Amino acid sequence: MTYELLEPIFIISTALIAIGLYGVMSKKNILKIILSLGLLDTGVNILIVAMGYIPGGTAPIENGNYSLYMDPVPQALVLTAIVIGVSVTALALAVAMGYYKKTGTIELDKEGVMKW
């Protein structure tokens, strides 16, 4: 395993995940939360793609010369995850719009939230 080469990627993705989590935890603004979720997703995706990386490998496309190629499975996973992430983001934005229409705000820290 040549994970040492990937350390910067790990750091980047961990940082993205951390920023995303921080944003979700601390922000009250719906849009900021959605953005943080996006960051979180991106961080995870980068991590997975990086795992399939093989130094010197080519893209996993059948072109007659596939002695050394990247692991295709993580890439497939990430593609799926991106699609899911996009749809969730879209849905979240739609919900945010609906919320805004009903309340006139996109802040969630009002007294009016459902609780207890």
Add this chain to the structure above:
Amino acid sequence: MITLTIAIFLMGVIVVGLLNKYPKTAGIIAFFVSLIPFFALLSWSSVMNITLPSYLQFLNFETSWQYNLGPGTLILQITPLGWFFLLLLSSLFPMVILFSISYFRSNAGGFYAAMLLTMLGSFGILLAQDMLTFYIFWEIMSWSILALVIRGGDRKAIVSYLSFGALSAMLILFGFMLLYFKTGTFVFAEMHLDASNLVLAAITLIVSGFAVKGALMPMHVWAPHVYSKSEEPFVAFLSGGLSKLGYFGIMLFMYGVVGFSLLSSWGTFRGVPLFGYSLAVVGAFTAFAGTVLAVMQDDLRKLLAYSSIGQLGYIAIGLGIGTPLALTGALFQALNHTFFKAVLFLAAGAVYYRTGKYKISELGGLGYKMPFTFLASLFAIFALAAIPITSGFAAKWLLYEAAIEKKFLFVTPIMLIAGVGAFLYVYKILYGVFLGEPRYNVKEAPLSQLVPMWILVLPLIIFLIFPGWFVDLTAPILQGYEMTAIPHTPYTINTSLAKYNTLAVIFAFIGTLIFAFILYLSKPQEKVDHMDNYLAGEPPELYDYISMHASSKYYEPFEEVFYPYFKRGAERMWEIILAAGEVFGSGARKIYTGIVGDYSIYILLFFLIMVGWWLLW
């Protein structure tokens, strides 16, 4: 045949439930279904060494029955103890249904359906031979009572009944599980128990679970609410019949499963197991407190409810002492209480049916308008107060004797005080409801209400004259516990302290009666109005009708003495426990702050704890 019985009951439940719009039809169907357990009882009479003529045993029920549920087996079998309690329930039940046919004018299908379910549950409980069967039928009985309580629609009744029902179920379940852990079997007959603390804990839990149904203090809190806020025929069956199941359970587990000798191995007090002694003390306390609280009530149903609690306490005393004499007394008291309390509740129902009132201070003079109801309740009241013209006297006599025989210096006086206290509240019923100036121009209760009441009075008179017959009934039960029945002839019961003789008792009673009558005639009589109160110069306009009534604040001095001690009663204690639970509840609720950031923090914290736990470990 038992399969058929259960099937008929279940089908009956569905049919009468669907006949909600036709209360009379539903009632008649329910009545016919309700007779089946009684026929079963007749066909099983051989377990009690009774031979009945064959025309009474036209239905032939098998004595044991099994049904494989896959994951468990239901086992039913008739035993002497089960037969005795089935006698109480199966003779009471059809009468209660008969009463309700005319009592309900509409919307009764659900009532009959739930009543049939309670009877089915009781039938199973009394025959159950293993803990799974027992628990299943126990809970069926328990939740069908809940359905009937919900019909009453009172918040306190529903909440307290379901909470205490669950408490009882869980105590029993916990106890069953301890026994299962100890013995590895659910079947009563296969249990081999020893004198370990585990078994003691199990039997304590189980008995306290049954104490909820038997309304022993401090587990009685649900009873006044339920008794006073539900429909009268149901209350008659609940108080008269179903509350006995708690004592059936106590007796089954204390003497049938654990046994007297094993109970004694955890310590004795004057030859009585310490366990039984504590039960007797609880029972005595219940008898006393129930009586005192009953005296303070103005609502007829609440009065009867507390009186029920008090009278049931006597059964607990008898079961606690556990000598053949005491057990006979306890069973006798159970039998009497079944019939007299049912009659009293049915009479209260009949009174309500005619007048629409339950408050004693709003009633009066009904004895002139409803003489047969009055006479039936008079007999019941005699039985309740242990006046020797009904069998109530014999039962209390045996119980007192059992307590005196064991020299229980604490229990006996309390019992006696409670016995006298009963006079106070039955007098309130007699005077406030039935005697005095007639205030309502009502008719006598309908025949279909009078007939059940009078049939239920019969056993009280029969067992007065032939107390020995009753002792015959207890013989097979006591034999099962390796005890012998107390010596007796049909008219007499011989005990170590004294001899109970029916003829002597009746003659003494009649003699006293004649003496009292002569006294009564020797003084000039004067009819006094209910409202003819001493007003000390205050103008009567200041007072409304109720506060002028003689039975309002009838025992005020008595209440002034006792009320302070009962103010902070068991109800208060349970409310505090509930409030404490709710404090925790509010705490738990505060976790869900409604802010999504907090929820994410929980997730991250959980992650960090998990990682930290792993790092440390």
Add this chain to the structure above:
Amino acid sequence: MVSIPPVLLIAFPLFFAFLAPLINMVSKKAVKPYTLFVLLLNTLFASIIFLNVSSGGVIYEQLSGFYPPIGILLSVGYLGAILALLINLLSPIVYISYFGDAKNSVKFSMLYMLVTASSTGIVITGDLFNMFVFFEITAVGSYGLVASMRTKKAFEGAFKYIVLGSVGSAFILLGIATIYGYLKTLNFYDIALRISSMPPTARLMAFIFLIIGIGVEAEIFPLNGWVPDAYEGSSHRVASFLSLGPSKAGIYAIARLLFTLIPIMGGFELALLLGLLTLIIGELAALKQKEIKRMLAYSSIGQMGLILVAFSMDSRMAFVAAIFLMISHAMAKSLLFLGTRNYTVGSLKNPFVSVPIFIGVLSIIGMPPFPGFWGKWYLMVDMASQGFWTIILLVILAAIVEAVYYARFLFKGTGTEKSEGISKSEMTAIVILALLLVLVGLFPQYIYAPAVNAASSFLGGGP
């Protein structure tokens, strides 16, 4: 016997879900009967597959022409078959309740079919990533369903659900990445076979990631912040559906993770701890709750905790108990949600409402002869035979607390005069659910046998 490829269970409603807008263009009225028809056909498939599995054992099916471990594998085990049948049996019944309603029918119906298909997918898949995808489809569909009321509360609840669901899915992905990074496989059987070759640290990390991710969907305590808000915000029908489909799939995934996928040291102890916490906090939080749907949501949390406790016992009897508890919870809780309308309990004056609600409450608080009783009884018997008295005591206390707040719930139903607001269709649905509860309760032996098989397949050893 007819055999049916399990993929049909997923593909069929999925395909017809996307056909629904076309039907809508033809006739707006046809959408609901059409959806019901599709769901009922799926019920039929699920029952055939259930029968096949119970007679012939686990069914495997590889998809898209690749052989496992590269290709995606569907494997319908005993537990999977039971749950697939449960979900597909109940979802048309709950859908019946939707017939009285006029609003947003086509989108709702699409999402409904989608979530049914994907929750079924979770329980019959044999591939970790496939499971993730189904989780996400379930989640996305559920977000939409929660928001479908289009009120402030609905949007708010949906948003909270989205945020926590996304965080959870990120954790699942991390877990999948960890496993894939070491084992280069995502097939359940492959993972289970070779999990011991993973370094313990990595195994533990994967376990933590996955249990967090799945726990969000399975309503496990520290991860379930969305539950009360989403249930309160959504309409009663959606809440009813959510409590039968997605949450059952989630708890199934947890069981899968615990038993076969990544058995780690202390995993069951952890699950036990989490289950007890979830149980107690859920029940206590419900105790003082005035809002009825929120109370039922807390009660759901408590029930999920109890199911997790049953799984964490790691014994056959308790596993059977967990299956009964799942059945009881799916049927009874969806019944209760349907019976509550939006803010009040359905009136108990109407016997067709009161009797089902009563039966539902009885099953949840564990009264015989309903499925909840069998669940609690087996669980107790199992714990008793192992002598876990503290746990029994906690479960018992929770049951008492449960009885107290359900008593208040029942009282609220006695107040209103008529059964206002409960439509005929909802009444039909709750009556059918109550009948199912009675049937399962009276004849537990027909569930018991497959449940024992399921337990054996998870725990090893003969049936």
